[in-house]
Amino acid sequence: MIEETTNQAPTSDKLGQLLPTRRFGRSKERVTQLGVGGYHVGQAQDERTAQEIIETAIVEGIRFFDTAPSYQNGRSEYRYGKFLIPKYRDDVFLITKTKARTAAEATAEIESSLTRMKTDRLDAIMMHAMSEAGDPEERIDAGVYDAFIKAKESGKVRYIGFSGHLSTKTNLRTLELLGNQVDVSLMPVNVVDPSDSDSFVQNVLPKLNASGVAPLAMKTAAFGNFFEKPVKVAGHPEAPIIPARITMTEAFQFVLAQPIACWVSGMDKPEFVIKNARIAREFNGLSHEEIARIISKVEAFRDNREVEGYRKWG
């Protein structure tokens, strides 16, 4: 846990230099502004690569690790249990999620996640992937959030929240229903999003900030599509957004320029950790003009479900 002391943000811990940290919502705690997305740790080609990703992240000063039980049937959580937790549990912020639809299921799934990761406590738990209208009501009415509160009271988790990548309305509705009981929320933040007719950055992020919720940024390269997917848009050559339209540094500096607590990045090779950590370490803010300039370079890709493929996921 990185705590503020007289408003001074620590720059190192016992493991070494930290990446720059940011305030975690309304708490007095700070998190590194770059975090490891667990899906890609589970997806890394073998156990050794997964271990290298985790070790590299620690060396680079990252202390924030996200995961979920549904990633690769638990492989992501098992790999944290094998390579992250035994050495670094006290030094990192650990967050997982659950797709539980009832209180009993949420309680049971938290236990399963703890067991897979070989720890007795999470830093945060989120309702995973809030989807369509009615989903927040259904989960909350069935006691999922109550189960989170109980887990908090019993010391198994410190912060609670939700994630959602499909609909800004659903994310806002969840926030409305739970109000300031929400500590943390994971949502898409990327350079195309502000141009979308239904933008998470424009519509959801300010509300999270106003409520003191710690916003976590995901899909910051649209689940890799910015790098890998050639998309045809009138007036542009059919090529991936990075590097055809913008650089990787521009894309991720845009993310860091938003009022988020942590940029959660999926990195399935150690070299990606090093590249991203460098961007986070060297980030020195962007002016409004620079942000507007980067957004305008990819505006033509707005509302494009081929680029923002996560908008289609069920």
Add this chain to the structure above:
Amino acid sequence: MAVSALPALGNSSAAQRTGIPSRTVGNRKGTIPAIGIDGLACAKGDMDRSRTLIASALENGFTFFDSSTSHIEGRSERRMGEILGTHRRDSIFLQSRCLARTKRVAHTELNLSLARLRTDYLDSYLIDSEIPGRTDEQLEYPNLDIFEAMIEARKAGKTRIIGIRAPMNTKHLQQMLELYGSEVDVVMVPYKLPDDNEALRKARRIGAGVILDVNKDAQKAWLKGPASKSPLPDYATSWVIPVSNPKEIAKLAGLARSLPQPSQ
């Protein structure tokens, strides 16, 4: 699904009531209905579709429902829990399985299955002997001592029978069978696994029941073939089949009722 005591498992009156035969498994720890309904097939599409399929299965006498913690990230178990939760627990045969790697996780995953299925016991709980990558080619195998979690769960009354599910590669099934022998009540193997497969023969030698896994082609062939022809080899206890609509379910039920009641 309130349960005051563990009922007798799938007794012969169930077979008389539904007309679908049941068969003895696992050194006579109980019986399993000869035909099970694939929970994954029931969980596809919207909730109304799931309700229709499961209601139709029940109306037609099917009582054995197979699921897994991994089916659509728990949706299959969740829907079964919601839909079957209004039925008498002892009128249903519930099987689920998990892809756990360690003994401790197998315990917590069983509790998760029970929570999703809204019950306090399963009729059958299986461990997968191989964990395929859902999104890539990576394969993993559980620690061999994982079966001890199954034995403990059976002892605690959380499941009536326990077993192992294997893919075409039965190497790890074979290892677990060598280690745990007659503690294994049932194995679930691919429908097209050769009769002379070594692990299958070992399972039969120790008296374990044999559940044949989902096979769409074999299901179609059964629907089209002569009613007198049983799709089950004589050693097979049960077969889990996919279903896609009520008409198909009714026809399968007719065929299932004509299955021979094997000698117990």
